[in-house]
Amino acid sequence: MKNKEVAEIFNKVAALLEIRGDNPYRIRAYQKAAQTIEALTTDIEELAKQGKLEKLPGIGADLAGKIKEVLRTGTLPIYEELKKEIPLVLLDFLEIPSLGPKKVKVLYEKLGITNIEELEKACKEHKIAKLPGFGWKTEENILKGITLFREKRGRRPLGEVLLLAEEIIETLKRESPVENIAVAGSIRRRKETVKDIDILITSVQPEKVMKKVTELPLVEEVIAFGETKTSVRLRTGIQMDIRVVEPDSWGAALAYFTGSKTHNIRVRELALEKGLKINEYGVFKGEEKIAGKTEEEVYASIGLPFIPPELREDRGEIEAALQGKLPKIVEYNEILGDAHVHSKYSDGTASLEEIIVKAEKLGLSWIAICDHSQGLKVAGGVSVEDLFKKKKHIEELNKRSSKVKLIFGAEVDILSDGTLDYPDEVLAEIDFVIAAIHTGFQQTEEQITNRIISALKHPLVHAIAHPTGRVIGEREPYAVNMPKILEVASEYGKALEINAYYKRLDLDDINARAAKERGIPLIIGTDAHFIDQINYLPLGIAVARRGWCEKKDILNTLTYEEFIAWLKNLRNPS
DNA sequence: GCCGTTTTCGGCCCGACTGTTTTCAGTCG
Numbered sequence: 001m002k003n004k005e006v007a008e009i010f011n012k013v014a015a016l017l018e019i020r021g022d023n024p025y026r027i028r029a030y031q032k033a034a035q036t037i038e039a040l041t042t043d044i045e046e047l048a049k050q051g052k053l054e055k056l057p058g059i060g061a062d063l064a065g066k067i068k069e070v071l072r073t074g075t076l077p078i079y080e081e082l083k084k085e086i087p088l089v090l091l092d093f094l095e096i097p098s099l100g101p102k103k104v105k106v107l108y109e110k111l112g113i114t115n116i117e118e119l120e121k122a123c124k125e126h127k128i129a130k131l132p133g134f135g136w137k138t139e140e141n142i143l144k145g146i147t148l149f150r151e152k153r154g155r156r157p158l159g160e161v162l163l164l165a166e167e168i169i170e171t172l173k174r175e176s177p178v179e180n181i182a183v184a185g186s187i188r189r190r191k192e193t194v195k196d197i198d199i200l201i202t203s204v205q206p207e208k209v210m211k212k213v214t215e216l217p218l219v220e221e222v223i224a225f226g227e228t229k230t231s232v233r234l235r236t237g238i239q240m241d242i243r244v245v246e247p248d249s250w251g252a253a254l255a256y257f258t259g260s261k262t263h264n265i266r267v268r269e270l271a272l273e274k275g276l277k278i279n280e281y282g283v284f285k286g287e288e289k290i291a292g293k294t295e296e297e298v299y300a301s302i303g304l305p306f307i308p309p310e311l312r313e314d315r316g317e318i319e320a321a322l323q324g325k326l327p328k329i330v331e332y333n334e335i336l337g338d339a340h341v342h343s344k345y346s347d348g349t350a351s352l353e354e355i356i357v358k359a360e361k362l363g364l365s366w367i368a369i370c371d372h373s374q375g376l377k378v379a380g381g382v383s384v385e386d387l388f389k390k391k392k393h394i395e396e397l398n399k400r401s402s403k404v405k406l407i408f409g410a411e412v413d414i415l416s417d418g419t420l421d422y423p424d425e426v427l428a429e430i431d432f433v434i435a436a437i438h439t440g441f442q443q444t445e446e447q448i449t450n451r452i453i454s455a456l457k458h459p460l461v462h463a464i465a466h467p468t469g470r471v472i473g474e475r476e477p478y479a480v481n482m483p484k485i486l487e488v489a490s491e492y493g494k495a496l497e498i499n500a501y502y503k504r505l506d507l508d509d510i511n512a513r514a515a516k517e518r519g520i521p522l523i524i525g526t527d528a529h530f531i532d533q534i535n536y537l538p539l540g541i542a543v544a545r546r547g548w549c550e551k552k553d554i555l556n557t558l559t560y561e562e563f564i565a566w567l568k569n570l571r572n573p574s
Numbered sequence: 575g576c577c578g579t580t581t582t583c584g585g586c587c588c589g590a591c592t593g594t595t596t597t598c599a600g601t602c603g
Binding site: 023024025026027028029030032033057058059060062063097098099100101102103132133134135137138141185196198223224225226227228229231241243256257259261264265266267268269271272277278279280281 | 575576577585586587588589590591592593594595599600601602603
């Protein structure tokens with residue numbers, strides 16, 4: 001948690017400096033530092049103690065000192081100073097489309113506007129249009145922006161947007177003259193939340209495609225309309241940007257629009273060092289275009305192998321690629337099973353038979369049926385008696401089904417005192433025990449951490465489900481000391497779950513990478529309560545990929561027999 | 575504010591579109 005808090009302060013300093021109109025490169029330095037800190041897989045406090053802060057990219061003597069200051073005092077002199085100069089609420093204004101730092105500054109200095117209500121009032125009284133650089137159009141845009149802001153149309157979970165994007169692509173393929181079409185941006189990188197939908201197209205009739213885009217029934221409003229770039233807002237509130245390029249520029253454009261922004265900056269800096277220029281149209285040596293048709297070509301032009309989109313976050317992937325040390329991240333088709341599915345035995349809606357049919361459809365060869373344990377009454381926790389019925393049921397089905405095997409598991413509650421929700425003699429009968437916290441979220445960090453640690457140390461537990469308990473956009477993680485959890489999991493060889501449910505994705509990419517670096521096995525489970533939620537499995541795989549995980553790091557790449565062997569071996573090492 | 579087998583100073587990614595302008599700053603990605 002500490003890392004996020006430090007990063008947050010740096011980000012705010014950067015935003016405030018922007019409004020103040022400070023040196024843009026100084027601002028970028030703060031932003032870059034914030035990003036580096038947020039992506040750390042170790043506790044920043046540890047790095048500070050070891051005097052290793054200055055080894056981090058983008059952090060020099062000055063910022064290292066400032067990090068230490070934040071860790072010591074919780075704030076920074078420059079931050080406090082800026083807050084006095086510029087009201088913090090102005091940062092909210094930056095979220096309003098068409099308002100950037102320059103305009104926000106003018107609003108504050110000329111009209112003394114310091115909250116949304118005042119801003120709205122000033123628009124309605126047409127005071128804004130009279131300001132230099134503003135006009136009636138800007139006034140209208142701000143009013144629209146305020147409405148959007150109030151509706152909190154911020155980042156949405158990837159799982160919510162991905163299907164929509166794929167649907168739109170199918171429609172455009174069918175109904176307009178596109179040749180290549182692909183989703184780019186943070187969706188292609190499979191970031192856990194996304195702000196907009198970026199779609200890239202090649203076409204010989206770009207104007208027809210653009211027209212079609214604006215006519216899609218899903219479109220509510222056209223924000224910008226150009227020959228090569230069109231932006232619309234969909235009825236769901238999300239923005240969609242469409243770019244059309246020449247086939248010859250497909251790879252360069254795809255790389256460009258996939259981002260991330262910081263990854264792109266690094267790539268282009270590398271190009272400059274080699275006397276090349278990269279833009280969305282290609283790689284150029286002087287006037288001559290030397291690459292651009294494919295992404296591979298673009299990376300190769302600056303001496304890099306292809307970097308999978310999920311890694312393009314400027315979290316060391318470029319350095320790794322330069323050294324030939326890019327991980328061979330786990331492939332989507334290497335995942336053979338889903339390690340966390342609920343059935344009718346607890347609060348799931350599907351029968352075991354239905355789950356088998358679904359798994360076969362998805363090409364999976366095993367599913368771990370992990371229903372809730374007895375104490376979790378709200379979620380239909382399974383009594384000991386029913387648990388043994390389920391065990392028998394699974395054994396019978398496994399005899400009949402050859403393509404898909406079920407694994408007899410349980411998602412066992414970690415009670416508030418750290419003990420487990422079934423007695424040991426029952427746990428011993430369960431082939432796969434994944435323990436989880438479902439109650440007592442308000443406990444202190446020490447209490448929660450100790451609960452999970454006692455579960456990790458329990459000899460019959462194999463893994464911990466959704467280790468931080470966060471629900472994207474709804475619930476913050478409970479107070480848990482992740483470095484300690486990682487330490488104990490690593491010591492005891494226990495697995496941690498990447499929960500693939502679209503609102504959990506817990507562990508997240510950064511924690512998954514931290515686990516991988518410590519040799520902790522990871523296990524992906526959809527936590528499906530409805531049969532179709534098993535479809536979310538790729539979202540969990542995406543987290544693993546974003547966490548630099550390779551095949552060997554993920555237990556779901558094991559065959560049924562291998563996984564059963566792993567489970568047994570953990571309890572009785574051979 | 576960072577960074578350096580061309581550099582400890584002078585660089586720091588690149589382009590489309592909008593709106594307010596009569597040539598371009600600001601915003602956005």
